Amino acid sequence: xIVLTQSPGTLSLSPGxxxxxxxxxxxxxxxxxxxxxxxKPGQAPRLLIxxxxxxxxxxxxxxxxxxxxxxxxxxIRRLEPEDFAVYYCQQYGNSPLYLFGQGTKLEI
Amino acid sequence: xxxxxxxxxGLVQPGGSLRLSxxxxxxxxxxxxxxxxxxxxxxxxxxxxxxxxDGSEKYFVDSVRGRFTISRDNVRxxxxxxxxxxxxxxxxxxxxxxHLGPKFRAPLDYWGQGTLVSVSS
Numbered sequence: 001x002i003v004l005t006q007s008p009g010t011l012s013l014s015p016g017x018x019x020x021x022x023x024x025x026x027x028x029x030x031x032x033x034x035x036x037x038x039x040k041p042g043q044a045p046r047l048l049i050x051x052x053x054x055x056x057x058x059x060x061x062x063x064x065x066x067x068x069x070x071x072x073x074x075x076i077r078r079l080e081p082e083d084f085a086v087y088y089c090q091q092y093g094n095s096p097l098y099l100f101g102q103g104t105k106l107e108i
Numbered sequence: 109x110x111x112x113x114x115x116x117x118g119l120v121q122p123g124g125s126l127r128l129s130x131x132x133x134x135x136x137x138x139x140x141x142x143x144x145x146x147x148x149x150x151x152x153x154x155x156x157x158x159x160x161x162d163g164s165e166k167y168f169v170d171s172v173r174g175r176f177t178i179s180r181d182n183v184r185x186x187x188x189x190x191x192x193x194x195x196x197x198x199x200x201x202x203x204x205x206x207h208l209g210p211k212f213r214a215p216l217d218y219w220g221q222g223t224l225v226s227v228s229s
Contacts (some may be wrong), residue, residue, distance in 0.1 A: 035215035037153075044194035044203055044219035045145075045153065056208075056217060088153055093213050097167060098143065 005099035011106050019076040021104045023089030028069045033093025036065055036074045040085045049074060068090050081082045084108050110134040110143060110218045117223030124194050130187040130204030130220055137181040138162070139218070141207035143188050148201035156202070157189065161210060175201050193228045
């Protein structure tokens with residue numbers, strides 16, 4: 001079974017800086033089946049990126065996804081105050097179905 | 109506007125049962141796979157179950173298979189999760205979510221706000 005490991009666990013940055021979040025899979029994941037979500041306290045997750053690099057509807061272009069195989073990255077260019085949240089990667093192509101990583105907390 | 113509204117959460121004793129509902133609006137419900145995802149307090153996300161457009165295909169995470177049932181009513185545009193033999197580790201906020209497109213393997217593009225299930229004596 002695939003395991004998704006996100007790093008770092010916590011990332012401390014300032015508004016205006018660039019954030020780079022990593023998601024590593026224990027086995028190769030099809031790029032078509034890798035997504036990223038943002039979750040703020042008390043809110044539902046929001047889909048940011050799917051298919052490793054496709055922005056979901058309404059997502060600002062400062063968010064971008066990349067990667068293939070076992071290594072995937074979410075980059076947030078020029079952090080805005082509202083970007084500080086927890087970010088999860090998810091694979092939805094292999095077993096176990098719809099597996100999420102453990103999350104990266106992006107804090108100021 | 110797509111909306112998903114969960115209900116039915118609450119406090120239940122270990123071994124008890126609960127039925128969660130999710131009412132959908134703003135899209136053609138019968139054309140989409142739907143999922144339940146849960147989040148234990150202070151923890152990450154865990155997919156629980158999903159169901160295809162007409163309810164003929166259903167999948168569950170191993171930890172709930174045989175205890176939870178998922179169903180849908182396309183006329184009432186509602187999704188349900190029947191939870192039996194509840195355990196402490198089932199304590200979580202339960203979200204319903206829509207699949208992006210009419211696909212089994214798809215990310216989840218719309219989510220409800222969640223309903224809290226607490227299993228405790």
